[in-house]
Amino acid sequence: MIVNKKWIAGIMIVIAMFLAVYSYIALPDLVTVQIDFSGNPSRQEPKLLALLFPLVLTIGGSIAYMVSEVKEKQYLLLAIVGILVAIITIIANL
Secondary structure: HHHHHHHHHHHHHHHHHHHHHHHHHHHHEEEEEOOOOOOEEEEEEEEEEEEEHHHHHHHHHHHHHHOOOOOOOHHHHHHHHHHHHHHHHHHHHH
16 A cells, blocks of 8 residues: 555656646746636736745645555645646646
8 A cells, every 4th residue: 555655646746846847947937826707817926936836735745645644635635736736827827
């Protein structure tokens, strides 16, 4: 069971790192992080801050998932949310 958790956590971290590198190369210097109901950007952040948030979520969730004995699914969900935030950020800014 431990080996499977390490593989899953490792894959999640690799995906998060790939998305962060791609985002850093492809996205503009100011990244839209919030969109209002009419579809207009309502909040922008510098690229580095906008990319750090999902990366920290994914790495933290993956490591916690790997080492925890309880609440495993919650930590895995946190890592998945980090990846989804990164994907949504890329889609909203390209």
